[in-house]
Amino acid sequence: MRGQFYLTILGSNSATPAYGRFPTSQVLTLNDHTFLIDCGEGSQIRMGEYKIKRNKISHIFISHMHGDHIFGLPGLITSLTLNSRKEPLTIYGPKGIKAFLDAVISMSYSHLSFDLIINEIETDKKISILAFEDVEIFAFPVFHRIPTYGYLFEEKAGPRNILKSAIHKYSLSVDQIKSIKAGNDLDFDGKTIPNEEITKESLKPQSYAYCADSRADDRIIESVKGVSAMYFETTYLDDLRDQASERGHATSKQAAELALKANVNALITGHYSSRYKDVQPILDEAKSVFPNVYLGYDGMMLDIRNLDQSK
Numbered sequence: 001m002r003g004q005f006y007l008t009i010l011g012s013n014s015a016t017p018a019y020g021r022f023p024t025s026q027v028l029t030l031n032d033h034t035f036l037i038d039c040g041e042g043s044q045i046r047m048g049e050y051k052i053k054r055n056k057i058s059h060i061f062i063s064h065m066h067g068d069h070i071f072g073l074p075g076l077i078t079s080l081t082l083n084s085r086k087e088p089l090t091i092y093g094p095k096g097i098k099a100f101l102d103a104v105i106s107m108s109y110s111h112l113s114f115d116l117i118i119n120e121i122e123t124d125k126k127i128s129i130l131a132f133e134d135v136e137i138f139a140f141p142v143f144h145r146i147p148t149y150g151y152l153f154e155e156k157a158g159p160r161n162i163l164k165s166a167i168h169k170y171s172l173s174v175d176q177i178k179s180i181k182a183g184n185d186l187d188f189d190g191k192t193i194p195n196e197e198i199t200k201e202s203l204k205p206q207s208y209a210y211c212a213d214s215r216a217d218d219r220i221i222e223s224v225k226g227v228s229a230m231y232f233e234t235t236y237l238d239d240l241r242d243q244a245s246e247r248g249h250a251t252s253k254q255a256a257e258l259a260l261k262a263n264v265n266a267l268i269t270g271h272y273s274s275r276y277k278d279v280q281p282i283l284d285e286a287k288s289v290f291p292n293v294y295l296g297y298d299g300m301m302l303d304i305r306n307l308d309q310s311k
């Protein structure tokens with residue numbers, strides 16, 4: 001069913017937990033899907049706090065193998081078994097994710113109650129990795145110190161909705177409604193009523209791009225241009241630009257410049273360095289370049305379908 005498109009941020013800090021901020025993890029609730037993106041330490045605790053039902057997660061998308069993005073996975077997977085999960089769980093991630101999980105599961109004598117399907121991604125360009133009737137998911141390279149992928153969740157346009165007034169006016173049968181929903185015109189009293197006259201557009205398709213960890217490299221623009229919302233890591237303020245680049249990270253200003261060049265509607269910040277207790281300057285710096293910025297924080301729930309429009 002088409003409806004919700006919510007992002008819940010479970011962790012917004014970088015390497016270690018600090019100032020009440022946990023390492024990276026996010027949940028995307030998109031229509032009937034629940035997707036987990038990265039799974040840093042403490043993700044399960046946050047799911048409890050933010051009322052995310054972990055058993056509803058069907059797919060997990062891992063950006064890279066650094067611990068602050070994967071150390072929550074073993075706990076989550078074994079908890080699902082303790083919950084007697086039966087539905088398969090599919091994980092996408094870079095090379096190494098399978099060896100990591102196989103080792104953790106076997107060395108801890110864990111026996112899973114469900115099928116764990118692990119797909120390792122290896123690509124130097126944007127590729128489609130998964131498609132449903134209502135959404136398609138792409139992986140694309142981002143530019144960190146080790147192989148890292150961003151993910152794009154792109155909603156497909158839904159079928160047009162029939163106007164209630166048309167159902168009454170033409171006393172439409174079930175078969176006629178099916179035909180109109182499929183995009184056909186209506187034959188009525190020897191006349192052709194065009195489909196657009198008796199239907200209206202469904203909800204506008206939205207898109208969400210997740211980019212972390214990464215330098216704000218211009219090669220990412222092609223993969224994220226025009227999205228409704230882009231999460232881009234903002235580990236540092238711009239006075240630490242050299243350090244950011246050395247460590248494969250972005251500054252808030254650099255992320256905002258990339259958002260501007262990629263013509264995205266909104267930018268969401270996160271993955272803050274533990275050197276910053278107060279992250280307000282990260283927001284201020286991004287906003288000095290790009291107007292529509294949301295300062296990510298643990299517990300933030302963002303309705304991507306109803307974000308402010310910057311244009």
Ligand SMILES: [Zn+2]
Pocket residue numbers: 014015024066068069213271
């Ligand atoms: Zn990280």
Ligand SMILES: [Zn+2]
Pocket residue numbers: 064066144213
């Ligand atoms: Zn990293």
